[in-house]
Amino acid sequence: MQKIELLAPAGDLERLKIAVLYGADAVYLGGKQFSLRSRASNFTLEDIAEGVKFANAHGAHVHVTVNMLPHEDDLEGLKEYLIALERIGVTAIIAASPYIMMTAKRYAPKLEVHVSTQHSSTNSSCANYWKDKGMDRVVLARECSLKDILQTSENTDIPLEVFVHGGMCISYSGRCVLSNQMTSRDANRGGCAQSCRWKYRLFEGDTQLHDERDMFSMSSKDLMAARYIPALIQAGIASLKIEGRMKSAYYIATLIHTYRHLIDEIYEQGSISEERMEYYVKELSKAENRPTASGFYNGLPKAMDHLYGINGAGVTQEYIAYVLDYDEEQHLATLEVRNNFQPFIEAEVFGPHIPMTRFHFQELYDLDGNTLEVAKTPMQIIKTRIDVPMEKDAMIRKVMVKDRSDIY
Numbered sequence: 001m002q003k004i005e006l007l008a009p010a011g012d013l014e015r016l017k018i019a020v021l022y023g024a025d026a027v028y029l030g031g032k033q034f035s036l037r038s039r040a041s042n043f044t045l046e047d048i049a050e051g052v053k054f055a056n057a058h059g060a061h062v063h064v065t066v067n068m069l070p071h072e073d074d075l076e077g078l079k080e081y082l083i084a085l086e087r088i089g090v091t092a093i094i095a096a097s098p099y100i101m102m103t104a105k106r107y108a109p110k111l112e113v114h115v116s117t118q119h120s121s122t123n124s125s126c127a128n129y130w131k132d133k134g135m136d137r138v139v140l141a142r143e144c145s146l147k148d149i150l151q152t153s154e155n156t157d158i159p160l161e162v163f164v165h166g167g168m169c170i171s172y173s174g175r176c177v178l179s180n181q182m183t184s185r186d187a188n189r190g191g192c193a194q195s196c197r198w199k200y201r202l203f204e205g206d207t208q209l210h211d212e213r214d215m216f217s218m219s220s221k222d223l224m225a226a227r228y229i230p231a232l233i234q235a236g237i238a239s240l241k242i243e244g245r246m247k248s249a250y251y252i253a254t255l256i257h258t259y260r261h262l263i264d265e266i267y268e269q270g271s272i273s274e275e276r277m278e279y280y281v282k283e284l285s286k287a288e289n290r291p292t293a294s295g296f297y298n299g300l301p302k303a304m305d306h307l308y309g310i311n312g313a314g315v316t317q318e319y320i321a322y323v324l325d326y327d328e329e330q331h332l333a334t335l336e337v338r339n340n341f342q343p344f345i346e347a348e349v350f351g352p353h354i355p356m357t358r359f360h361f362q363e364l365y366d367l368d369g370n371t372l373e374v375a376k377t378p379m380q381i382i383k384t385r386i387d388v389p390m391e392k393d394a395m396i397r398k399v400m401v402k403d404r405s406d407i408y
């Protein structure tokens, strides 16, 4: 059985490289044309070519979202764009429009075509329909339960991709016109203003249903489906997808590092204990997550799976340094500061080839050799001696005072 794919989002080249270095088997990104998420720092063709070269050199693949629902005016240049993606070595496009799918099959036949989640494929009949149309993979709707996923997998042999982590729409993905209605920004052409996460007053007729101070929001908690991965592997699912092309490099590294180790452990051991699973869930909670829930995996989400009244953005100051270089002989690390920290604090490091390890900082120095009482300037380069396993491109975070695993 082919090993399940870990598919990471990439908002730009930096995040693409981080995802690949930290163990993604494939990354998906949006080009400047024909893609949703128009605000997610989309790639030029040159960027995509560089990303493909980097990914391929590390044994990974690149998928490109060509998933807008085009109107008549949007179609010009599509054929040339698809041919260019094929030429530069992109593995797959993710498409929602049948016209884009058929154009790819006709003019760029080496590109796999993956049917976007925008199609809300929730069963094996849908999956088999797309197989009959010559498509190569179906991204199932986020609104599928685990039971739906397992039954679909049993009744089709087209490869299936499922979401395991990231943002959820309060509406059926791809069927929402809230943003269009309220801001004239089309969610199906990359312009979603996330209107569901705004704060509202709730009325029944003329009667306001709550206290003026308790604003109402329709936001859903983010998805975190790590606990379902053993069942997804068992069912022969092809790919586990992480949502979040707008997220930070630290978020991507934390999630990919954790999911990579979790998946590898399941394959190596044949199963995973509850204790180890809880360890991984706790590791995932160290990313800058909004509160999370299991989405539709367990059936219809309940009231507690929504965020009423809060946006829940989870930005933290815990990520403190990026390792630019490490001299193994002298144990000397060159760090780029992200958030302020002091010498001698306890910290955690994790990297592309090193597991999460705790250590205490020693003295910190600037590049002139002056001792620092605090590293406080973001992007400042500093040096320090570190005696635990360390490597270039590793990330260092503070040890969290509060255990955030309760957000799960």
Ligand code: SF4
Pocket (backbone or CB within 6 Å): 168, 169, 170, 171, 174, 176, 177, 178, 179, 187, 192, 193, 194, 195, 196, 197
């Ligand atoms: S407004 Fe909310 S529910 Fe609608 S598309 Fe945007 S994120 Fe999804």
